[in-house]
Amino acid sequence: MIGTIVLLDREECIRLLATHCVGRIAVVDHGRPHVVPVNYTMDGDAVVFRTAVGTKLDAASRSAVAFEVDDLDRETREGWSVVVHGLAQEVTPYDRPDIVRRVRSLDPVPWATGDKPHVVRIAPHTVTGRRVRRPDPDPDR
């Protein structure tokens, strides 16, 4: 059974992003797309995550990225997904002081131990989302 799609407005997308903590960031590195899961937190409408030196996520500093979060139920086949397109930029002491202060106070918690000195912030350009709904409840449920 095929569901219906509802487009989500930006405000709803940001609200949904704030309810989760694992997303997937896609970058293009020398023409090759790369997608990895990261844990993240939100700074208003911006996505913030930590990364280590020398990762492929280096391609994510000062470049266009796509960031995706979803919550899809395989039983009901309902759920939502949100995609942020924007410019990823490492937060450094040379950034605007209000951003540095805010991001430091957020301190996106690295779940794993190890040195993750780089904090990357995605300034959103577009934020889009979709929700898939079943047209009718399944009669067997």
Added chain:
Amino acid sequence: MTPVTREALLEELAVDECWALLATHMVGRLAVATLDGCPVVVPMNYVVSGNGIVFRTDDGTKLRAIGNGRASFEVDAVDPHRGTGWSVLVRGDVYEATSWELAGVTLDAWAPGPKRLWLRLAAREVTGRRLDVAGFEPDERGYL
């Protein structure tokens, strides 16, 4: 600060285990590059077929904008409360599937739309990680 060794936290999965995990799931995220080199990522329901992944999509989606055919596909199952789970990455080339490649393949679309286009991602590289207690983060290779 002495970092805890990642070996204690992250177990690299064998290729056959990656394929077995891929077969247990139905939704992943496909990342491609547009012609102008921008990344696009979309959740897709999928089915494993041979050494590849098959998707259905509409003609009009952004995936039509696939630049060089390179693609990266990610599937994960993470419990954020316990900090456990796994992720698998499939990298390769995505192209419109031929009818013989689709023989015996069934894939229901979750979302509406004509879904006229059948895509297949031929795997060049399949890697995966299982994470233990204490959390997860991309390692130096950039994934869990």
